[in-house]
Amino acid sequence: MERLYFEIPGPDRKDDAVDYIREFYEYGSDINGAGGLHRYLDDYGGWLKKLEADYNRVPDEERVPARTYFLVRESDGRIVGMINIRLALNEKLRRYGGHIGYSIRPTERGKGYNKINLYLGLKICEKYGIDSVFMDADLDNPASWKTMEALGGVRIRQYFDDEFAHCTVFDYEIDVREALSEHKEYEKYVARQPE
Numbered sequence: 001m002e003r004l005y006f007e008i009p010g011p012d013r014k015d016d017a018v019d020y021i022r023e024f025y026e027y028g029s030d031i032n033g034a035g036g037l038h039r040y041l042d043d044y045g046g047w048l049k050k051l052e053a054d055y056n057r058v059p060d061e062e063r064v065p066a067r068t069y070f071l072v073r074e075s076d077g078r079i080v081g082m083i084n085i086r087l088a089l090n091e092k093l094r095r096y097g098g099h100i101g102y103s104i105r106p107t108e109r110g111k112g113y114n115k116i117n118l119y120l121g122l123k124i125c126e127k128y129g130i131d132s133v134f135m136d137a138d139l140d141n142p143a144s145w146k147t148m149e150a151l152g153g154v155r156i157r158q159y160f161d162d163e164f165a166h167c168t169v170f171d172y173e174i175d176v177r178e179a180l181s182e183h184k185e186y187e188k189y190v191a192r193q194p195e
């Protein structure tokens with residue numbers, strides 16, 4: 001499998017970022033973990049400013065501080081995925097959404113990339129002192145909950161959510177230190193970001 005790394009979104013990725021979102025519309029896919037990029041397709045600079053504001057936010061019931069990254073393939077520099085990591089949870093996120101939202105672009109799915117996306121995401125969580133990650137996934141999104149299980153996620157609850165998802169939802173908890181120490185097999189797919 002290919003090697004991947006996280007990249008902080010910067011001005012030179014405008015066309016690649018728009019192309020990433022375009023693909024979701026083309027394939028009629030849900031967009032997750034993109035830090036709201038799909039709402040800024042005509043204002044990429046505005047989105048970069050929003051990310052900056054997201055970094056420094058004081059948590060409240062509306063917004064929490066978050067980090068957004070592109071998941072990039074080392075061999076060709078292509079953005080293959082994105083992730084949005086919430087550094088704090090408010091009441092709403094505690095009920096639905098949790099610490100992490102992620103996506104892999106439709107044409108790059110099923111290659112194991114999201115497992116590396118979450119593995120790298122957990123490393124960020126560790127860096128910010130998050131010991132236990134809370135995540136959820138809809139029953140009909142096995143690619144998402146299998147990703148969590150591949151990183152040692154434990155299903156702690158299963159319920160019908162008639163407020164946000166309107167379907168059966170699985171809640172997961174991931175012990176960050178344990179996940180990273182017990183899944184070192186993913187380390188060989190991690191690349192260093194080029195200078």
Ligand SMILES: CC(C)(COP(=O)(O)OP(=O)(O)OC[C@H]1O[C@@H](n2cnc3c(N)ncnc32)[C@H](O)[C@@H]1OP(=O)(O)O)[C@@H](O)C(=O)NCCC(=O)NCCS
Nearest residue numbers: 032101102103104109110111112113114115142143144146
């Ligand atoms: C969820 C998503 C990120 C998965 O990305 P991916 O790169 O295809 O996932 P991976 O290839 O790393 O596979 C992860 C696991 O899911 C399994 N999987 C992948 N696609 C699957 C599918 N269509 N059906 C069932 N299982 C699937 C894989 O086999 C793997 O499990 P395993 O380790 O037990 O074999 C991607 O489908 C996506 O972007 N969906 C839209 C956004 C979304 O739903 N995000 C999640 C909500 S925040």
